[in-house]
Amino acid sequence: MNSLKHNNPQILHKNPWTSIFYLVLLFLAWNLFSQLIGTGIAVLVTGVDFMESQQLLEPPFSPKSKIFMYVAQGISHFLGFTVFALFFIKAMDKMSWKTFFNKKNIGVQPSILIVLTTFSFMIFNSIIIEWNMNIEFPEFMKGFGEWARGMEDRMMELTELLSSYDNFGEMLIALVIIGVFPAIGEELVFRGLLQNKLQTATRNAHLAIWISAIIFGAFHMQFFGVVPRILLGALFGYIYLYSGNIWYPILAHFVNNGLAVIVMYLGPKYIDDFDAAEVDTAVPVYVSIIGLFACLIFFRYFMNLIKGAVEE
Template sequence: MSSLKGVFKNRKIFSQLLLLLFLSGLFFYIGLAFWMVISAGRREDAQAIRVLQLIQSIGLFLIPPFIFAYLVSDRKPTEYLSLSQKINLKDVMYVILIMFIAIPFVNFLTSLNQQLVLPEVLAPVEEWMKQTEEEAAFLTKQLLQVDNIGGLFANLILIALIPALGEELYFRGALQNVIGRGKGTHFAIWMTGFLFSAFHLQFYGLLPRWLLGVFFGYILVWSGNIWLPVIAHFTNNAIAVIFYYFSGQNNEVVNIDAVGTNDSWWMGVISLILTILLVFRLKSRIPKKQHI
């Protein structure tokens, strides 16, 4: 196995991208075959969907980056993926605060995104987008519907933590790193953010998720520490999981998705201003350790 260490190091960027894609497909389909055997493909079963979610996160995102890093670098995979850096508690608090402060702006941007209408010639594409959005919403609702604290904690691990870790390792740790080698830091961050958003196939949330991906990319570049974008991503996911749970338990809970939209649009504007200020403050306090 040691003879394979760094074997793809000097290959062209396109070859490395194909390798990453191949590894994702390989482990995903291995996991999917396993899921089909144990669940008989019951997509209407919430437990089966949870198992599929776990397999997707592990097969598509968690395993491939480590093998990829082993094959394309002489460094340890943990170093290549920026997992070996220590975490600064103040930076973590800033990241978490930013994710909360940004909620109204994200909602505001989502509402604008949802108003976009494609030209009539692209009507079939728009219909497909709506269909995939509805399917994604249905699956998400199935995953989120739990009625006890045990289910809530299980969802925090399954829907918030594991996807946050896996997707950041894949998109920021591996993909952004490769693209940045040939196209430069900023292009890599924005392109990776777009691919990250497009992957979710929720096109009426494309813009806000794209910007979130860009933010995750920049804090990795600024800090050289993948744990900061992982924590930011986890916070974003966890907020949705927790509020959905408590809204199901208590109808009086504020609909967090509505904050910053319609009559409260001004909260979205204030949120944007505060978020920008906090992001620049975070950047100024992190020692510069450019990752790509």
């Protein structure tokens, strides 16, 4: 059972490589336009001019920096991913949205298992995160290493800015921008569209999953976090492959992102000397291994439930 057999609208395309070409080309152009719109609206909301807006994105950050980032990121991501995916499905692939938003197979038990699968995987992935963050480059790649580390440090500062919440309402806004929007939009693009098209083009579901996952990891432009993101992308891809329902990887994606938002909100309230930089610190190796085995067990139960629901 996989998405190619029971939930792959791309199967109708005679030349999926052409469809992939148009998908990538249009996605890049659409995202550039979406970022311009998001930045423009953020400029209007914060009341700054365009040149001053660039200063808001550099430390030291001001209260306006957070507002600017919330507005710019929220709007650009919603337009660049969710709206783009819906447009491409309808206008380019000429398919019904119901094909991608199939609710028939969604159940409480499978959803709980997806939450447990994702949480267990996050425990395992913490050791990969720490390893990736501490990679040392050889001397001949020193220039690239310094550039990548600078990008990582800047993204970390922006993440800490967006993850510091003054009140519950601000946390809910962050939960939508960091949790809901990426979960829906990125899964529609990387799994619902790209993975399906690659699966049809290559006739190899596993190859399609890993290519999509690599692109998913590279898209975030953070080398010192690329490997754990690739593994996450693969997890979402296999969830989609064996369920054929885009809502399950969306749920898994939301759990991964949303849990981080909630921890960043509750941590300073209930943990003395809470350090946001240590949230992704690796657990002991044996705990990481237990997390991996738990993930595989929960996912196996999920597959069995989905298979039973399809056969009924």
